[in-house]
Amino acid sequence: MNSQRIIVPKMSSVIAHExxxxxxxxxxxxxxxxxxxxSTCGSTGNRMGYALTDGARNVALQPERLPFGEPVNGLEVVLDRCIYTPTQGFLExxxxxxxxxxxxxxxFDSLEEWMPGLTDNFTCPLCGHEDDINGFLFLQPCAFSNLGFIFNGWGEAGFSATFLDAFADWLDQPIAVVQVDRPSPAVKA
Incomplete structure (x- = not known):
């Protein structure tokens, strides 16, 4: 399995996200x-990411599960509007x-307007409450934002609560941690 932990601010449009x-x-x-x-330790696009180093052991719940020595083990930063949900078993x-x-x-139907940036908000069709789409309640961790941090191979290692608190402080936003598990890409000869 190629697992990821993705840290995402719970805000559609983070100001000065870059x-x-x-x-x-x-x-x-x-x-x-x-x-x-x-370096080429990422899993998407041009595969560029920031490889993990020994200090990663200090922020992982299970440091022995970190992907040291794996070709895909790096942090990728997403600076485009994106939907972050688990890829398997997401209930919507x-x-x-x-x-x-x-x-x-x-x-979820409203994401057609959210994705191109026509709106950040969703209005409840039952009571009229309007909020950033991230302000609604989800059964599974997910998030919608123009900023995301994909930690490739870190799904099983997890993050310490202290690290997540510090990450949220640096972002100055509440965060969601989305776990994505998917089969490893086939190796071509």
Whole structure:
């Protein structure tokens, strides 16, 4: 399995998201969680990411499960509007924070307007409550944002609560941690 843990701010449009990403990267380099220079240790696009280093052991719940020595073990930063959900078994269920009723189907249908940035908000069709889409209640961790941090191969290692609190402080936003498990890509000869 190629597992990921993705840290995402619970805000659709993070202001100055590129500057915040750079600040997070500098912090992670200072903490020796990642290498300073990107390399081909990612899993998407051009495969560029920031490889993990020994300091990653200090922020993982199960450091022995970190992907040291694996070709895909790096942090990738996403600076585009993206939907972060588990890839297997995601229920697409959501509730309104105001009336506490199920609004999953209309909320997920509204992503057609959210994705191109036409709106950040969703309005509950049952009570009229309007909020950033991340303000609604989800049964499984997921998030919708223009900023995301994909930790490749870290799914089983997890993150310490202290690290997650510090990450949220650096972002100045509450965060979601989304776990994604998917089969490893086939190796071609």
């Amino acid at each position: 500057a915040r990403a750079r600040a997070i990267l500098r912090w992670l380099v200072r903490e020796r969680v990642i290498e300073e220079q990107p 269920e959501a509730g309104c924070a105001e009336c506490r009723r199920e609004v999953g189907e209309p909320l």
